[in-house]
Amino acid sequence: MISESRxxxxxxxSNRLPVDRVEGKDGGSWQRSPGGxxxxxxxxxxxxxxxxxxxxxxxxxxxxxFENEGAWLVPVSLSEQDVADYYEGxxxxxxxxxxxxxxxxxxxxxxxxESYVEVNRRFAEAAAxxxxxxxxxxxxxxxxxxxxxxxxxxxxxxxxxxxxxxPFPAYGIYSQLPWRRQIVQGLLGAxxxxxxxxxxxxNFARAVRRLFGYSAKGSxxxxxxxxxxxxxxxxxxxxxxxxxxxxxxxxERLAADPAVQERARExxxxxxxxxxxxxxxxxxxxxxxxxxxxxxxxELLEEGRLTAEDAILIQVxxxxxxxxETYRALRDEIELAVGRINGDYGSIGHAAISYLHHSYPxxxxxxxxxxxxxxxxTALRDGMNLVAKEYVASRVDDDGVLxxxxxxxxxxxxxxxxxxxxxxxxxxxxxxxxxxxxxxxxRTARMRALRRRVLEHDVERWSSSFLSVLARTRPAGxxxxxxxxxxxxx
Numbered sequence: 001m002i003s004e005s006r007x008x009x010x011x012x013x014s015n016r017l018p019v020d021r022v023e024g025k026d027g028g029s030w031q032r033s034p035g036g037x038x039x040x041x042x043x044x045x046x047x048x049x050x051x052x053x054x055x056x057x058x059x060x061x062x063x064x065x066f067e068n069e070g071a072w073l074v075p076v077s078l079s080e081q082d083v084a085d086y087y088e089g090x091x092x093x094x095x096x097x098x099x100x101x102x103x104x105x106x107x108x109x110x111x112x113x114e115s116y117v118e119v120n121r122r123f124a125e126a127a128a129x130x131x132x133x134x135x136x137x138x139x140x141x142x143x144x145x146x147x148x149x150x151x152x153x154x155x156x157x158x159x160x161x162x163x164x165x166x167p168f169p170a171y172g173i174y175s176q177l178p179w180r181r182q183i184v185q186g187l188l189g190a191x192x193x194x195x196x197x198x199x200x201x202x203n204f205a206r207a208v209r210r211l212f213g214y215s216a217k218g219s220x221x222x223x224x225x226x227x228x229x230x231x232x233x234x235x236x237x238x239x240x241x242x243x244x245x246x247x248x249x250x251x252e253r254l255a256a257d258p259a260v261q262e263r264a265r266e267x268x269x270x271x272x273x274x275x276x277x278x279x280x281x282x283x284x285x286x287x288x289x290x291x292x293x294x295x296x297x298x299e300l301l302e303e304g305r306l307t308a309e310d311a312i313l314i315q316v317x318x319x320x321x322x323x324x325e326t327y328r329a330l331r332d333e334i335e336l337a338v339g340r341i342n343g344d345y346g347s348i349g350h351a352a353i354s355y356l357h358h359s360y361p362x363x364x365x366x367x368x369x370x371x372x373x374x375x376x377x378t379a380l381r382d383g384m385n386l387v388a389k390e391y392v393a394s395r396v397d398d399d400g401v402l403x404x405x406x407x408x409x410x411x412x413x414x415x416x417x418x419x420x421x422x423x424x425x426x427x428x429x430x431x432x433x434x435x436x437x438x439x440x441x442x443r444t445a446r447m448r449a450l451r452r453r454v455l456e457h458d459v460e461r462w463s464s465s466f467l468s469v470l471a472r473t474r475p476a477g478x479x480x481x482x483x484x485x486x487x488x489x490x
Contacts, residue, residue: 005134005311008072009479010050012041013123013147014140015087017054017073030068037140037165039247040181040459042461044467045071047482053126059083085115088324091143097326098383099142100287102173104326111232113179117146120186122426124150131158134478136470139190146182149189156228159478161470162190164246165233166383168200169407171207181211188223193243193465193475195251196409201241208239238473242466243413246386248458251393254366263363264370272350273345276311276436279372281365282379282385283320286358287376289405289422291337294353296342296428301352305433308345308352313376314368318359331357342459369394374435377404378422384409388417392450399443401435402450403428413457416449 018032032038042432045052051072056063059082063075078086089112097104127137138161139147142147148160164187174180184207187193205216215222219240227233237428254260266276278297282288297313300306317334321327338355345352360368369375375391385408391415393400404410404417411419418431467481 006072006130007135008049008051008130009132009135010044010048010481011053011127011131011137012045012050012137012140013053013127013137013144015055015091015143017075018042018052018071019056019068019073021056021058030073032064032069039250040244040463041138041140042069042071043460044463052066053123053130055087061341063321072130073391074130076119076123081334082115082119082273085112086119087143087178088321089259090116092321092324093326095142096166097286098173098177099169101167101169102176103380104286106176117182119333120146121150123147124154127151128154128158131155132479133157134162134475135159136467136474136478136481138467138470140162146186147189148193149186152189156413157475159470159474160190161192161194161466162187163242163244163466164200164383165196167197167381168195168203168207170203171210174203184208184211188221188237191237192466192470193237193239195239196241196243197412198241200383201239204239229459237472238469240469242462242469243409243457244384244386244462245394245454245457245459246389247460248389248393248455250362251390252367252455253392253395254363255370255396257363260363260367261370263367267367267371271314271354271373272309274310274312276373277371278311278313278374278376278432279316279368279391280376280378281316281368282312282318284317284327284331284334285320286326287379287381289380290334291330292422292425292428293376294334294337294341294376294379296425298337298345298427300429300432301341301345303428307402308347308350311436312352312354314356314372316356316365316368318361319357365390366394369400370397373400374432375400375402376432377402377408377410378420378428379405379408380409380422386410388414389454392447392454394490395447395451398447398451399440400447401438401443402446403431403435413453414450416446 016229020033022029022031053074056075059078059080062077065074093107098106131137134157136159140163148162196281208214208216208221219238221237221239223235225233225235225239275476338353341353342351369391377385379385388404388410402417403417405422406419420428420431
């Protein structure tokens with residue numbers, strides 16, 4: 001039995017714990033979450049005997065710290081009001097639209113900001129309580145941007161990393177935020193700040209220069225501070241890009257499974273064996289450009305350049321933030337567009353668009369990837385977009401065409417995709433037709449290049465590269481962290 005007073009050399013802090021609560025007749029149990037962040041970080045918990053601080057996903061419930069699959073989990077409680085103000089409000093109705101280039105209008109409410117500050121402090125205090133002397137804490141994502149500075153104030157002995165999983169906007173957009181200085185100051189509490197794209201790191205450096213006048217050259221930001229005796233010093237903060245990735249080998253293994261391959265063939269048969277199957281897989285979010293791709297597909301049908309018998313679009317739109325009004329309105333808009341196209345161009349037993357508003361387990365998703373001739377990733381703004389990498393990793397047959405928005409972080413790496421501007425509907429339509437007509441030889445050459453990139457730059461390489469840079473900022477005597485690369489070498 002692990003004592004609750006135990007401290008840890010490595011602590012991860014994120015909005016959610018890596019488990020979901022499942023209630024049953026005999027009480028509740030904890031089940032591992034399916035998210036990409038969990039896949040990326042849970043192995044690090046095992047090799048470093050770490051702790052994870054986060055919300056358990058249920059409002060107005062207190063849970064004691066507990067052990068799960070070798071990791072020590074530290075729940076942070078949130079009330080219904082916290083969820084409404086800190087999470088649905090400031091995180092997802094202020095920061096999310098602002099950081100995604102104001103695709104939707106952000107809302108600025110002082111009570112949401114006050115809740116964000118209070119909840120961030122709660123997370124920082126929880127992390128401070130379980131981190132051992134000279135330990136390392138890795139804070140994740142935009143919901144917790146104040147935690148690094150709060151943690152540094154509470155525990156100046158710690159080495160602190162922060163990774164921003166979503167874009168960081170250009171200063172002209174970011175400057176709208178009434179609390180712009182406080183957010184940047186919060187992030188500068190970290191020793192290393194990671195971003196998905198080099199452009200995001202550049203945007204952050206410009207915000208630092210504009211708001212504080214600090215030196216920010218290349219990836220190095222110089223932050224005025226004081227030492228333990230109150231004397232002025234300069235802290236060096238590293239702010240650079242570390243593009244996140246996926247567990248590519250896990251997708252490869254699934255794609256090579258005969259049962260998954262048979263399911264892919266079955267999907268095509270269920271669709272009536274059309275010449276071309278197109279696929280979109282997204283959270284139902286206004287940043288993903290779902291409406292743009294449906295519009296492009298509908299216009300191709302209207303112009304007679306495609307027929308519903310020859311080409312079908314499968315759109316998987318998993319539910320997202322359904323208590324936020326913007327998201328409810330988006331669902332209505334998408335479903336209306338799908339209904340119109342199917343009404344105009346579908347036939348009995350044969351829809352032009354197969355629209356699926358729910359999530360699927362990973363084996364079914366890999367079967368869909370294998371069944372799809374063309375993958376459409378048309379994000380209007382995206383930090384990375386891991387679906388693009390999942391599709392590529394799954395194509396063990398070296399076939400299929402990826403159409404990828406240049407506004408997704410993945411476009412920096414997946415240069416052999418057909419890159420598009422999703423706002424250019426005519427350009428997207430042309431790309432769809434090019435993808436459908438692409439010769440097998442070209443499809444294979446492009447996919448092999450894409451697969452090399454995804455397989456070499458997987459999620460282990462992401463975490464190891466970040467932690468290696470963070471390790472160089474640790475003070476003398478701090479306990480060493482083991483990266484996954486090092487663990488596998490042993």
